[in-house]
Amino acid sequence: MKVIKVKNYDEVSAEAFKVMKEVVTSKKDAVLGLATGSSPIGLYENMIKDHKENGTSYAQCQSFNLDEYVGIDRNHEQSYWTFMHENLFHGIDLPEDKIHVPYGNTKEDCQAYEKAMENVQVDIQVLGIGGNGHIGFNEPGTPFTEETHIVDLTEKTRSDNARFFENDINKVPTQAITMGIATIMKAKKILLVASGANKADAVAAMVNGPVDPNCPASVLQNHNDVVVIVDEAAAAKL
Numbered sequence: 001m002k003v004i005k006v007k008n009y010d011e012v013s014a015e016a017f018k019v020m021k022e023v024v025t026s027k028k029d030a031v032l033g034l035a036t037g038s039s040p041i042g043l044y045e046n047m048i049k050d051h052k053e054n055g056t057s058y059a060q061c062q063s064f065n066l067d068e069y070v071g072i073d074r075n076h077e078q079s080y081w082t083f084m085h086e087n088l089f090h091g092i093d094l095p096e097d098k099i100h101v102p103y104g105n106t107k108e109d110c111q112a113y114e115k116a117m118e119n120v121q122v123d124i125q126v127l128g129i130g131g132n133g134h135i136g137f138n139e140p141g142t143p144f145t146e147e148t149h150i151v152d153l154t155e156k157t158r159s160d161n162a163r164f165f166e167n168d169i170n171k172v173p174t175q176a177i178t179m180g181i182a183t184i185m186k187a188k189k190i191l192l193v194a195s196g197a198n199k200a201d202a203v204a205a206m207v208n209g210p211v212d213p214n215c216p217a218s219v220l221q222n223h224n225d226v227v228v229i230v231d232e233a234a235a236a237k238l
């Protein structure tokens, strides 16, 4: 696990973009594993800027997103489908038929998502990390063997995400569909970005703690190509 410490969020996003650019310029049909939340937004902005100014093409790429809420429409203003279109897909002209975001609430929906991935390997999986060490929506205690599955969101995660639902936790969905940790670990390379003091405990547990489902991100210690980019605040307990 390679840990890069930088000063602030903008530098996290700049360093993350260097890693992403290397992948998409060395492989025209790169398979991008993507995350939502606030952490990757700066990276996505850099991808859009570079695409518009330097013509870096994503026309042959395809994307697989980590997670989506259960029980809200694809086009709900707070769905991760909408988030990704607004924060990345439109900006890099990613072809609509190359976009994959998990959707649904049944075992069959989960199996369909795994099937969509069965003939590809994600070249680079972007991750954020929850304050409790979750990756995607794999909350503490999720077995590392899980593939795409439906999860009940913890109170903390729903509270953390209430900021996107008019600060009303009652409007935050109670479940999500998420790539499992086993799915995430199949990626060739993993790029995790974290910033802010609220991530310091999770980052420390991920990097130096035991490999244990109590900190889902700790599983990344078992992956052979992980780049973690953190600002000073998120790195404070390393």
Ligand SMILES: O=P(O)(O)OC[C@H]1O[C@](O)(CO)[C@@H](O)[C@@H]1O
Pocket (backbone or CB within 6 Å): 035, 036, 037, 038, 039, 040, 066, 067, 127, 128, 129, 130, 131, 135, 136, 137, 157, 161
């Ligand atoms: O980057 P943020 O907004 O702190 O979110 C951290 C994590 O929480 C989630 O948004 C899920 O709650 C993950 O997708 C994300 O990686």
